[in-house]
Amino acid sequence: MxxxxxxxxxxxxxxxxxxxxxxxxxxxxxxxxxxxxxxxxxxxxxxxxxxxxxxxxxxxxxxxxxxxxxxxxxxxxxxxxxxxxxxxxxxxxxxxxxxxxxxxxxxxxxxxTSDDAAITDQISGEAENLLNSFSNLANQSTGSMHPADFQRWAKFLIRVHKEDASLREDFLSNWLVEELEWPQEWADRLASEYRFARDLLQAYDGTPQ
Missing domain, CATH: 3.30.310 (TATA-Binding Protein)
Incomplete structure (x- = not known):
């Protein structure tokens, strides 16, 4: 990209x-x-x-x-x-x-810096595979709304959280559009879901058990 x-x-x-x-x-x-x-x-x-x-x-x-x-x-x-x-x-x-x-x-x-960016500069190869699995199988008109699609999307979100990945919301949105051919509207919605999930999981990690 x-x-x-x-x-x-x-x-x-x-x-x-x-x-x-x-x-x-x-x-x-x-x-x-x-x-x-x-x-x-x-x-x-x-x-x-x-x-x-x-x-x-x-x-x-x-x-x-x-x-x-x-x-x-x-x-x-x-x-x-x-x-x-x-x-x-x-x-x-x-x-x-x-x-x-x-x-x-x-x-x-x-x-x-280079004008070429790879998502694996910010996440692991395993996380990229999970994102590709979600993208390849998901209905691009419904995003993560279908239960099966949500499960694949959630695996990606949990993986990047465990890695403490540096993946930015705007980069993810651009990657979805330019590399995985998602419509801009759903790329932005998924990026927003990504940001919310990262914040939620980080807050959960900081909650006393």
């Missing part, structure tokens, strides 16, 4: 700020600094005009101790709103990272 990529730049704070100042001074590859330069802000903002069919964008980096973290990339449509596709978002990130790499003459480390 395709996902939004992420960017982290790590190193001494003075080198991180110096890298941001280089972008401000040189404005390479069409990028320009879009926040007050030298104001000591913890958020650095950059803008880029439309290119190669991608809309104009604004990119935000959050400055934490020893790290610059990509906070968001949004289309710069003024009052018209809108959002970037995953492809547009990742292309913009790659273009920005390439520009930074050209300016980085220090020991800063740059980490860019």
């Amino acid at each position: 395709k996902q939004f990529k992420n960017l982290d730049i790590m190193g001494p704070d003075e080198q991180l700020v110096a890298l941001m100042e280089k972008v401000s001074a040189k404005s390479p590859d069409g990028w320009r600094r879009d926040d007050p330069v030298g104001n000591g802000t913890d958020v650095f903002s950059f803008a880029h005009s439309e290119s190669n069919g991608n809309p104009p964008v604004r990119l935000y980096l959050l400055h934490e101790s020893g790290r610059l973290h990509l906070s968001n990339i949004v289309p710069d449509y003024g009052e018209n709103g809108g959002q970037l596709s995953k492809r547009q978002y990742n292309q913009t990130l790659d273009k920005f990272a390439k520009m930074l790499q050209g300016l980085n003459d220090s020991q800063l480390e740059m980490d860019i």
